[in-house]
Amino acid sequence: MKAIVYTKFGSPDVLEMKEVAKPTPKDNEVLIRIVATTVAAEDPGIRARPGLNGFLKPKKPILGFYLAGEVEAVGKDVKRFKKSDKVYGNTGLGLLGTYAEYICMPEEAALAMKPANITYEEAAALPNGALTALPFLRDKGKIKSGQKVLINGASGAVGTIAVQFAKYFGADVTGVCSTTNLEMVKSLGADKVIDYTQEDFTKNGQTYDIIFDTVGKSSFSGCKGSLTENGIYLTTVPSPATMIQMLWTSMTGGKKVGIAATGLRPSNEKTKELIFLNGLIETGKIKAVIDRSYPLEQIAEAHKYVEAGHKKGNVVITIDHNAKI
Ligand SMILES: NC(=O)c1ccc[n+]([C@@H]2O[C@H](COP(=O)([O-])OP(=O)(O)OC[C@H]3O[C@@H](n4cnc5c(N)ncnc54)[C@H](OP(=O)(O)O)[C@@H]3O)[C@@H](O)[C@H]2O)c1
Known part of the structure; x- marks a missing residue:
C-alpha cells in the first residue's frame, strides 16, 4: 500500500x-481502507521535533491521528464492526498511522459509524x-445553559467546534478571531464576535463564565479580570x-483554571463522545469546517500550510487508491 513515511525529524x-x-x-482488529485523513495542528511539531513520537528517530514512521474510511476486513473476534461499514475516528498517539491507504485498529479503538449525512472528508475533520x-467545555468547564x-x-x-458545542449547550457565545474569519465564526452560531486585531477581549470590561483559549494565545493572569x-x-x-x-485554584475558591491532554484519554471515552457527536451531526447541530483539501501525495504542502x-x-x-507513486 502507499503511505507517507518519515524516518527522521525535520x-x-x-x-x-x-x-x-x-x-x-489480528483477531480483535478491523482493517480500514482510509478515504480521508487530516493534518492536525500538532502534526507538524511531531514531524519536526523529537518528543511525542520518539527521541533519536520517529518511533512510528507513519503520522496521522484522524481517519474516515470503510472496513475492508475484520478479525474473528470483532463484534462491533463488519466488512463495508463506513467508519471514522482517532488512532491516538500509540498508533498514529493514518497517512496511508490502510490501517488496522483494535475494535475498542476510538471508532464510530460515519453518519450518512456527511462526507468522508467531513468525517475525518x-x-x-x-x-x-x-471534554474541555462539558467535563472541565461544566458548561450550562x-x-x-x-x-x-x-x-x-478546536475553536470552530467549540463555538458550535457551546451554542448546543445553550450558552451565549463570543468568538474571538481575526478580521477574515468574523463571518465564518458568526455563521457557526456565535452570538458575538471580537476581531482580535482591533480589540483586546481582556480589556473591554466584559466578563465570562468560561473563557476557552483553544489556541494558547492568552494567559490566566491576563484573563482573570474577564472571568x-x-x-x-x-x-x-x-x-x-x-x-x-x-x-492552586483547584484548592481555593473563586476563579479556576482547567487544562487537559484530551488526546491521551482512554479510547472508550472518545468512542462515547463520537457516538454523542453522531447525534448532533445527524440533526445538523454540528458541522465540519474544511479550509483546504490536498491529495496524499501533496502532504508536505499541507504541512507547510x-x-x-x-x-x-x-x-x-484525500486518498486516491488508484494513484501511482
Ligand atoms: N490539550 C489538548 O488536549 C489539545 C488537544 C488538541 C489540540 N491542542 C492544541 O490546541 C491548539 C489549537 O489547535 P487547533 O487545531 O484548533 O489549531 P489551528 O486550527 O491550527 O488554529 C489556527 C487558528 O487560530 C487562529 N489564530 C491564530 N492566532 C490567533 C490569536 N492570537 N487569537 C485568536 N485566534 C488566532 C488562526 O487564524 P488567524 O491567524 O487568521 O487569526 C487559525 O484560524 C494547538 O496548539 C494544538 O496542538 C491541544
Missing part, C-alpha cells in the same frame, strides 16, 4: 510517499475539534505557570 520534506506492506488484522472541545462563554481562536479546528466570580479559564496549550495555577498557523477549521487529506 522539515516537511522528510515526508516521503513509499510502498509499504499492507497490514493484516470532525473528531479533532470534537474530541477536544467536548445561559452562561456567557468566550472562545478564543474560534476559527481553528465572573466563579468563572473558569480553559486552555489547550498550558504553560508551566498555567499548570501551577490549575493546581498548517504550520503557518492560520488554517480555518481543518486541512483534509
Whole structure:
C-alpha cells in the first residue's frame, strides 16, 4: 500500500510517499481502507521535533491521528464492526498511522459509524475539534445553559467546534478571531464576535463564565479580570505557570483554571463522545469546517500550510487508491 513515511525529524520534506506492506488484522482488529485523513495542528511539531513520537528517530514512521474510511476486513473476534461499514475516528498517539491507504485498529479503538449525512472528508475533520472541545467545555468547564462563554481562536479546528458545542449547550457565545474569519465564526452560531486585531477581549470590561483559549494565545493572569466570580479559564496549550495555577485554584475558591491532554484519554471515552457527536451531526447541530483539501501525495504542502498557523477549521487529506507513486 502507499503511505507517507518519515524516518527522521525535520522539515516537511522528510515526508516521503513509499510502498509499504499492507497490514493484516489480528483477531480483535478491523482493517480500514482510509478515504480521508487530516493534518492536525500538532502534526507538524511531531514531524519536526523529537518528543511525542520518539527521541533519536520517529518511533512510528507513519503520522496521522484522524481517519474516515470503510472496513475492508475484520478479525474473528470483532463484534462491533463488519466488512463495508463506513467508519471514522482517532488512532491516538500509540498508533498514529493514518497517512496511508490502510490501517488496522483494535475494535475498542476510538471508532464510530460515519453518519450518512456527511462526507468522508467531513468525517475525518470532525473528531479533532470534537474530541477536544467536548471534554474541555462539558467535563472541565461544566458548561450550562445561559452562561456567557468566550472562545478564543474560534476559527481553528478546536475553536470552530467549540463555538458550535457551546451554542448546543445553550450558552451565549463570543468568538474571538481575526478580521477574515468574523463571518465564518458568526455563521457557526456565535452570538458575538471580537476581531482580535482591533480589540483586546481582556480589556473591554466584559466578563465570562468560561473563557476557552483553544489556541494558547492568552494567559490566566491576563484573563482573570474577564472571568465572573466563579468563572473558569480553559486552555489547550498550558504553560508551566498555567499548570501551577490549575493546581492552586483547584484548592481555593473563586476563579479556576482547567487544562487537559484530551488526546491521551482512554479510547472508550472518545468512542462515547463520537457516538454523542453522531447525534448532533445527524440533526445538523454540528458541522465540519474544511479550509483546504490536498491529495496524499501533496502532504508536505499541507504541512507547510498548517504550520503557518492560520488554517480555518481543518486541512483534509484525500486518498486516491488508484494513484501511482
Ligand atoms: N490539550 C489538548 O488536549 C489539545 C488537544 C488538541 C489540540 N491542542 C492544541 O490546541 C491548539 C489549537 O489547535 P487547533 O487545531 O484548533 O489549531 P489551528 O486550527 O491550527 O488554529 C489556527 C487558528 O487560530 C487562529 N489564530 C491564530 N492566532 C490567533 C490569536 N492570537 N487569537 C485568536 N485566534 C488566532 C488562526 O487564524 P488567524 O491567524 O487568521 O487569526 C487559525 O484560524 C494547538 O496548539 C494544538 O496542538 C491541544
